[in-house]
Amino acid sequence: MHLRAALLVPLLLSAGHAQAPAGFRDLFNGKDLTGWVNVNTDPDTWTVRDGLLICRGKPIGVMRSDRQYENFILHIEWRHMEPGGNSGVFLWSDAVPQERTRLPKGLEVQMLELEWPFLNRDKDGSPRPLAYVHGELFGAGGLEVVPENPRGRRSMSFENRCLPRGQWNTYDVVAVDGVVKLAVNGKFVNGVSNASVRKGYLCLESEGAEIHFRNIRLLELPAGRAAGEQVAPEAK
16 A cells, blocks of 8 residues: 555544444454553553453553554544543554653654643743644654654644543554654644654553543554664564
């Protein structure tokens, strides 16, 4: 599948289609945690209830996919359940988190609840930029990227489209040869390029607040040229 065609798929997924297009497979089966590895959180951090993947947010850490991915389209739906909730999904990540942060090296697709900027103000009392909550993209733990819409070393969305806690948001992520494009609730609004790592694990993040996930689907695209340091170390 060419990149141009790949960019059309998220719009189909976000348009209310009950069935995923051909070639997509479910990374979450709605019944248990098959396909996922609890890396550094408690046994009850991640549970399944009523077909939903529930993360209680404590302790800080991640759950990763059981295998690596290089080029793909990821569809994921999420909703925060607490004011100012914090989470995200890591692409092309390491299997082992860093000791200080408890989070891996990887490309983070940010998921923040709308009140986060007001509950975590700057030292002068002013709210943080609203771009924090609307699908900000950035390299974490040493992964480098070139931001499409720079906010320092991060890329912020051109348009704010996220919905508040209790409501479902849809992220569609196209990741090809170190380029990432993000659609939020049916529209592409952010991107990065030249990622220093472009093959690795997917990680879901636990970072202090309850968050729910559903309809986690992935379409693998043809392999690229990731090699050497562009590939995350395999889990041992």
